[in-house]
Amino acid sequence: MSAVAVTPVEGxxxxxxxxxxxxxxxxxxxxxAEVFSADxxxxxxxxxxxxxxxxxxxxxxxxxRLDATSVPRVTLGxxxxxxxxxxxxxxxxxxxxxxxxxxxxxxxxVEYGLMLIKQAETGDAVARTRAEKMLRSALAIAxxxxxxxxxxxxxxxxxxxxxxxxxxxxxxxxLAPLSSQAHFALARAYRRLKRVEDAQKEMDLxxxxxxxDSRDGGAASHNDEAKx
Numbered sequence: 001m002s003a004v005a006v007t008p009v010e011g012x013x014x015x016x017x018x019x020x021x022x023x024x025x026x027x028x029x030x031x032x033a034e035v036f037s038a039d040x041x042x043x044x045x046x047x048x049x050x051x052x053x054x055x056x057x058x059x060x061x062x063x064x065r066l067d068a069t070s071v072p073r074v075t076l077g078x079x080x081x082x083x084x085x086x087x088x089x090x091x092x093x094x095x096x097x098x099x100x101x102x103x104x105x106x107x108x109x110v111e112y113g114l115m116l117i118k119q120a121e122t123g124d125a126v127a128r129t130r131a132e133k134m135l136r137s138a139l140a141i142a143x144x145x146x147x148x149x150x151x152x153x154x155x156x157x158x159x160x161x162x163x164x165x166x167x168x169x170x171x172x173x174x175l176a177p178l179s180s181q182a183h184f185a186l187a188r189a190y191r192r193l194k195r196v197e198d199a200q201k202e203m204d205l206x207x208x209x210x211x212x213d214s215r216d217g218g219a220a221s222h223n224d225e226a227k228x
Contacts, residue, residue, distance in 0.1 A: 072098070072102055072105055072107075075094060075097075075098045075102075075108075076098070076107055076108065076111060078094055079091045079094045079095050079098070079108075079111055079115075080111065082094060083111075083114075083115045083118070088115065088119065091115055092112075092115070095108055095111060095112045095115070099112070104141055105141075106137075106138040106139075106141040106142035106145050106148065107138075109134045109135065109137045109138035109141070109148070110134070110135065110138045110145060110147050110148050110151070112134045113131045113132075113134035113135040113138065113148070113151060114131075114147075114151065116128070116130050116131035116134060117131045117151065117155070119131075128155075131151075131155065132152065132155055135148045135151055135152040135155070136152065139152070144171075144175055146172055146175050146176050146179075146182075149168045149169070149171050149172045149175070150168075150169070150172045150179075150181070150182055150185070152168050153165045153166075153167075153168035153169040153172065153185060153186075153189070154185055156168065157169075157185065157188060157189055157192075162189050162192045162193055163193070165185075165189045166186065166189040166190065166193060169182060169185050169186040169189055170186060172185075172186075173186055173202075173205075177205075178209050178212065179209065180206050180209035180210045180213060183202045183203070183205040183206035183209055184202070184203075184206045186202045187199045187200075187202035187203045187206060190202060
């Protein structure tokens with residue numbers, strides 16, 4: 001179970017030094033903080049406070065007992081929470097440290113790539129180039145990383161490199177045949193390649209996957225209600 005709270009981590013706020021606040025998330029599911037932290041960070045900034053992210057465990061803040069960036073899973077969740085809170089510089093620092101400590105863990109290149117893709121949406125060409133480099137680095141370590149393949153395929157598709165995009169997206173649907181988003185993206189690629197029949201097949205698979213997702217979601221919701 002994850003939880004988010006706001007707690008002061010510096011002294012009393014003044015006009016020249018706004019109080020720094022922390023978005024606190026339990027290390028058991030540190031990534032859960034990202035669900036709440038984006039809106040919360042905006043609200044904090046409107047009040048003149050600068051939000052930060054602190055990881056805590058059952059026995060208190062992890063930073064009091066060990067370096068949080070020494071644990072891959074916690075580091076990854078911390079970076080996600082920082083990104084969601086709009087703390088891109090902090091997230092970049094966390095990920096840079098992780099890349100040095102865990103050079104063979106492709107998840108950090110993927111996470112860095114996702115952060116850069118988001119930055120590139122504002123027209124940042126440098127971030128766009130760095131994002132692709134990060135995703136390719138991830139695939140050099142883990143050639144079957146589904147998220148890296150999907151995100152790289154989407155970047156290529158949006159750039160008009162449709163043949164390259166289709167190759168990466170074809171790998172994704174082989175690895176994750178129930179992924180509705182992968183089928184949809186591949187259908188787009190096939191459509192642009194004038195492969196009409198293949199595009200229609202992918203759209204059919206996309207619709208089936210979406211229907212399956214809806215059924216599974218409904219069943220899960222029903223089960224949750226039955227438990228309450």
